[in-house]
Amino acid sequence: MSEPTADLADQPPRKIAPNPRLSGWGLTFGLLAACLIPLAGLSLYATFYGRAASRSLPVEVTLDRQTVVAPNGQGGMLVDVVVVRNLADHEIPNLTVNLNGQYFLYRDSPLQKGETLVLPQAIFMTKANQRFTPGRYPILEVTVTGRLPSNARGVKETHFE
The missing domain is CATH 1.20.5 (Single alpha-helices involved in coiled-coils or other helix-helix interfaces)
Structure with missing residues (x-):
């Protein structure tokens, strides 16, 4: 075995590929x-x-105060609610309701033909799991989205004063 010469050790390594x-x-x-x-x-x-809003979702949205059955099943409580009624002649799957673009509710089961859905406002939550407190902030807009029979997304924006 021969020893490498000192001249080769002092040289920088050769570059094989060009630099970009x-x-x-x-x-x-x-x-x-x-x-x-x-x-x-x-x-x-x-x-x-x-826009997605150009495909209208056939629902009616109102804000109301109604009696809702208490979670423990004993009696009812008068609470602020969002009422969503299906006006279409078909069911609406993938229903999502949001308040002021910030508090959301997703419903697994489809909204049946002619069904009225009464949702207490206190069950709406942000993506960070903060609950909506009725009366703290006014509800200015309720947006409901769902899947139409054509598989397109339908949107209903309702503005309140």
């Missing part, structure tokens, strides 16, 4: 493309498919 290089203009163009291409794609999508 990007000029200032290339970087600028790349960043602009990364921003503008998704924006253009979303704009085209919105132009061709429109």
